[in-house]
Amino acid sequence: MRTNIEIDDKLMNFVMATGDFKTKREAVEQGLKLIKRRKVYDGLLALRGKLEWIGDDPAAWARYREDQLTKVRAKAAGLPFEGEIDPIFLSPGFAVDLVSTPLVQESAAEYGAPGTKAP
Secondary structure (H helix, E strand, O other): OOOOOOOOHHHHHHHHHHOOOOOHHHHHHHHHHHHHHHHHHHHHHHOOOOOOOOOOOHHHHHHHHHHHHHHHHHHHHOOOOOOOOOHHHOOOOOOOOOOOOOOOOOOHHHOOOOOOOOO
16 A cells, blocks of 8 residues: 655654664554564453463363364264354364374383283
């Protein structure tokens, strides 16, 4: 968008001298991006104390992942599901096996040697 604005010469000279900008347009665009970033940061600060941290509990993360994968599979099959899907599970770089697979595989030692009966 083309816009004509009047900018304080001293401020622009200071920014151009101290910043790593090649043009005044680049300096203004970086300033606008900084304001946008600040608004996002303020939104995150507003969530302080309102989110539940499930910590580093592997079982909780496994349940969360399985819940998300169930929703993705339901969406792919055209079935209804409740709640939202975390965007990371919808990104093209995240491959989802649409067939349900276990998240944890027990070692063969827990089952005993092949050909032996379990106790």
